[in-house]
Amino acid sequence: MVFLVRTDLQMGKGKVASQVAHASILLYKAALNSKNPFLDCWLKWGQPKIVLRSDSELELSETYKAAVKKQLNVCRVYDSGKTQISSGSLTVVGIGPNKSEDIDKITGKFKLL
């Protein structure tokens, strides 16, 4: 799983962690429901998770669309706005589990958070 996190919202560590955890459960649920063929292997390999950063909502949206187009397992997280940031802000795009190279084609340009 790869997570692209917005840095322009200046979320704290706890906020980022909760948003990424949210994404991970959305992806996991969707993977279970769709019988994603990469899920078992991903679990056996210790559930690898990579967290990347972008300072642009547009980049997150474009990444999401590109992942949908490639038929990857993908999700968006919008904050409920109870703390720190405005309600409805797109905070994280999560992708996977899928083939590493398929995810890399879309997210390879982003740096680690």
Add this chain to the structure above:
Amino acid sequence: MVFLVRTDLQMGKGKVASQVAHASILLYKAALNSKNPFLDCWLKWGQPKIVLRSDSELELSETYKAAVKKQLNVCRVYDSGKTQISSGSLTVVGIGPNKSEDIDKITGKFKLL
């Protein structure tokens, strides 16, 4: 779900996020497998997640033991040590979904990360 994260390891934002996401999936899997009666309600309420901090591995271990004793849904995350910190370090204890007051009794003394 409540997550207690070690701050003395000085993990970066991305590292903390991946460790908490790891815990969230462990808890979610365990909740599914045990037919945890709080799971559906927690999902309907938008999967609330609270991230707390402690600078002590001992506090994490004690929190884990206390949650086991109360028969809460609980997990420990140990880092694989590929990046940033030593292999086998206890990084996060996750609890829930359970009754809020039951979790609060154990984690109420910790501050938000």
